Amino acid sequence: MKNLLNRRTIRRYTDQPVSDELLNRLLTEAARTQTMGNLQLYSVVVTRSADMKARLAPAHFNQPMVTGAPVVLTVCADFNRTTRWCQERQAAPGYDNPLSFINAATDALLYTQTLCNLMDEEGLGYCYLGTTVYQPQLIIDTLQLPRLTFPVATLTVGWPAEQPPLSDRLSAESFVHQESYHDYTPEAIDHYYAEKEQLPENRHFVEENGKQTLAQVFTDIRYTRRDNEALSATLLQAIARQGFAK
Numbered sequence: 730m731k732n733l734l735n736r737r738t739i740r741r742y743t744d745q746p747v748s749d750e751l752l753n754r755l756l757t758e759a760a761r762t763q764t765m766g767n768l769q770l771y772s773v774v775v776t777r778s779a780d781m782k783a784r785l786a787p788a789h790f791n792q793p794m795v796t797g798a799p800v801v802l803t804v805c806a807d808f809n810r811t812t813r814w815c816q817e818r819q820a821a822p823g824y825d826n827p828l829s830f831i832n833a834a835t836d837a838l839l840y841t842q843t844l845c846n847l848m849d850e851e852g853l854g855y856c857y858l859g860t861t862v863y864q865p866q867l868i869i870d871t872l873q874l875p876r877l878t879f880p881v882a883t884l885t886v887g888w889p890a891e892q893p894p895l896s897d898r899l900s901a902e903s904f905v906h907q908e909s910y911h912d913y914t915p916e917a918i919d920h921y922y923a924e925k926e927q928l929p930e931n932r933h934f935v936e937e938n939g940k941q942t943l944a945q946v947f948t949d950i951r952y953t954r955r956d957n958e959a960l961s962a963t964l965l966q967a968i969a970r971q972g973f974a975k
Contacts, residue, residue, distance in 0.1 A: 733846070737895060739854025740794040742887025747799050747853065752886075755847045762843035770833035771840045772807040774872050775800065781871070788867040789860040789883065798885035803861070803868060804841045806833035808973075809877040824877065830973035834881045841882040854889035857882065863960050865967040876972040897925050 756773060764770065776782055777800055785803075786795040795801060808824040815822040823829075841857075848855055861868065861883045868880040903921035913921075925931060926943050938946050948954075968974050 733849065735895065736849060737854075737889075737893050738856050739887075739889045739891060739893070740792075740856050740885075741890040742794070742798050742854060742885075743890045745799075745888045747886060747888070751851065752800065755844060755851065758847055759840055759844040762839050764836050764839070765832050768811050768836070769840075770807055770811065770836035772805045772810065772878060773840075774803040774805065776803065777801075784871045785868065785883075788864045788871070789858050790863075792858070792860070794856050794885040795858075798856075798887045800886040802844075802884040802886060803872060803880050804837050804844075804882040804884070805874060806830060806837045806879045806881050807877070808833050809875050812877055825972045827968075827974055829877075830879065830968060834879070837881045841884065845884070848886065852888070854887055854891075856885045858885065862964055865964060866970070869967065869971065874971070879968065879971050879973065897928055897931075899925065 752775070760769060776785060779796070782796045782798075782801055785801060786792070789795050808822075808829050812822040812824055845855060845857070861880050865880055868874070868883075869878075872880070874880065899921055922943075931943050934946055935941070935943050938950055940946050940949065965974070
């Protein structure tokens with residue numbers, strides 16, 4: 730598929746609006762994606778107003794595409810709607826637990842990926858924000874998410890105003906395991922990561938950060954143990970507050 734092979738993360742957008750008609754059609758079509766028990770355990774909050782985008786921006790470390798995009802989509806794992814349905818139909822729901830959170834989060838992420846594929850086909854640009862689970866309580870409070878809902882993905886969406894280079898990817902050989910998982914030898918790691926490590930942009934990345942290896946940039950600067958542990962504590966607290974853990 731040409732669009733998939735040329736997929737780029739778009740952070741800058743034109744002033745051309747994304748029409749309600751187009752967006753609603755894509756949101757509807759994306760619902761044909763796989764879902765556990767045909768329950769569609771997700772909800773999407775569409776943010777267009779400048780005020781609401783400005784309120785969401787701190788949760789995403791004030792990355793400029795949050796306020797610069799015409800549309801921001803927050804995709805939530807949602808067992809609230811199903812629970813309410815059960816309560817209104819004389820059924821006793823039992824979805825306030827970690828397993829239900831994983832099921833709803835999986836549903837929401839499958840929906841997100843299908844939506845991305847559909848937006849590619851329309852020529853829309855988007856950026857997937859991994860920061861969504863870093864400060865979830867701020868998003869929960871801003872969007873007034875009820876119990877048993879949780880933000881798991883954010884997309885900034887608009888018509889592209891840039892054509893950035895393709896990011897590098899590891900080969901399928903590096904992550905496809907036949908019959909069972911085969912752990913990596915030092916030689917295999919050398920082989921699979923050689924091309925990534927030798928890319929000029931990655932070598933520059935290492936040099937400008939004063940490190941010896943590309944891996945050190947990730948462990949010492951970008952995704953440190955201290956940050957991961959602190960953000961994990963915040964994440965678990967928010968999951969519990971939203972009713973998915975005791």
